Amino acid sequence: MIQLENVMKKYKTANGELTAVKNVNLSVEDGEIFGIIGYSGAGKSTLIRLLNGLEQPTTGKVVVNGQEVSSIKGSALRNARQKISMIFQHFNLLWSRTVEENIAFPLEIAGLSKAERQKKVLDLIELVGLKGREKAYPSQLSGGQKQRVGIARALANNPEVLLCDEATSALDPETTDSILDLLVDINEKLGLTIVLITHEMHVIRKICHRVAVMEAGQVVENGDVLEVFQSPQADVTKRFVSQITDTNERKESIEQIIENYPSGTLVKLMFVGSSTGQPVISHLSRELNLDVNIVHGNISQTKSGPYGTLIIQLDGNNDNVQKAVTYMNEHGVKTEVIENA
Numbered sequence: 115m116i117q118l119e120n121v122m123k124k125y126k127t128a129n130g131e132l133t134a135v136k137n138v139n140l141s142v143e144d145g146e147i148f149g150i151i152g153y154s155g156a157g158k159s160t161l162i163r164l165l166n167g168l169e170q171p172t173t174g175k176v177v178v179n180g181q182e183v184s185s186i187k188g189s190a191l192r193n194a195r196q197k198i199s200m201i202f203q204h205f206n207l208l209w210s211r212t213v214e215e216n217i218a219f220p221l222e223i224a225g226l227s228k229a230e231r232q233k234k235v236l237d238l239i240e241l242v243g244l245k246g247r248e249k250a251y252p253s254q255l256s257g258g259q260k261q262r263v264g265i266a267r268a269l270a271n272n273p274e275v276l277l278c279d280e281a282t283s284a285l286d287p288e289t290t291d292s293i294l295d296l297l298v299d300i301n302e303k304l305g306l307t308i309v310l311i312t313h314e315m316h317v318i319r320k321i322c323h324r325v326a327v328m329e330a331g332q333v334v335e336n337g338d339v340l341e342v343f344q345s346p347q348a349d350v351t352k353r354f355v356s357q358i359t360d361t362n363e364r365k366e367s368i369e370q371i372i373e374n375y376p377s378g379t380l381v382k383l384m385f386v387g388s389s390t391g392q393p394v395i396s397h398l399s400r401e402l403n404l405d406v407n408i409v410h411g412n413i414s415q416t417k418s419g420p421y422g423t424l425i426i427q428l429d430g431n432n433d434n435v436q437k438a439v440t441y442m443n444e445h446g447v448k449t450e451v452i453e454n455a
């Protein structure tokens with residue numbers, strides 16, 4: 115569906131040339147929800163603008179739905195853009211138009227008759243859950259409702275790709291979740307391919323199938339969300355994953371256990387899917403004569419299944435602690451020794 119080949123984007127600035135996107139190779143499958151995560155300045159916005167032809171790459175190729183958007187211009191580009199819609203952090207609604215008039219706007223531009231427009235607007239209002247708010251103006255809507263209008267408007271011309279530019283970053287956590295649920299819903303109902311950029315790992319965890327991590331213009335890591343959660347490789351990815359796993363509550367539990375049992379080894383165990391560590395942990399205490407303290411555990415749901423971490427403290431003979439770590443690794447449990455007390 116989407117292919118980026120050796121994409122490079124350079125800008126000329128007062129301080130010389132700046133490379134915003136560097137040698138990016140990515141592919142997004144049909145019907146997939148694909149997330150691009152990175153801190154501010156990583157190049158995400160530039161990358162997303164390259165996907166809808168708002169920017170042209172300095173070198174490289176951007177192909178969306180069989181069309182090389184990096185090389186077409188004029189009416190061909192305008193036509194291609196109709197199939198690539200976008201929603202924004204600050205909604206970009208027309209403030210003097212009501213909800214239904216905002217949604218009808220792209221349909222007017224596309225030249226649909228009034229009757230066709232009315233029918234389509236009704237369907238879209240239903241789809242995004244705004245029934246009863248048709249005549250409201252954007253200033254009378256909550257943030258979540260405004261984004262629902264943005265989504266309905268973006269879907270008006272039956273796009274094949276929806277680009278989301280930090281679409282939930284201006285919303286509170288609860289509203290964020292309801293908008294993310296809506297995106298999943300339209301992805302499933304309409305088979306729409308969604309590419310989103312964000313700096314929040316929560317967004318990736320909750321709705322994306324795959325993720326690319328960007329840093330300094332480059333994609334430093336790229337894969338299934340569950341795999342990236344389970345074994346992040348790049349330092350920046352580890353920092354993003356820790357947004358979810360390293361809660362204050364967990365830090366407090368670790369501090370407390372070190373205070374109460376200063377002599378043990380803390381190990382983080384990572385599980386994927388429905389596997390649990392129960393038999394492995396029983397083995398450690400029974401066969402290796404170790405005391406096992408459970409410090410903290412949590413399970414996060416991702417689009418491809420649950421992902422769990424468990425922090426334990428192993429206390430006993432050092433050789434046996436080492437054997438325990440080896441034993442766990444051999445039995446499909448990923449481990450990381452997080453602190454030697």
Ligand SMILES: Nc1ncnc2c1ncn2[C@@H]1O[C@H](COP(=O)(O)OP(=O)(O)OP(=O)(O)O)[C@@H](O)[C@H]1O
Nearest residue numbers: 125127132134152153154155156157158159160161
């Ligand atoms: N039109 C432009 N002209 C010059 N430099 C630009 C332009 N657009 C972006 N940049 C620079 O390119 C780099 C990447 O910016 P970009 O906005 O793509 O990053 P980002 O990951 O989306 O960050 P943010 O979330 O802060 O927007 C930054 O150093 C930025 O200053």
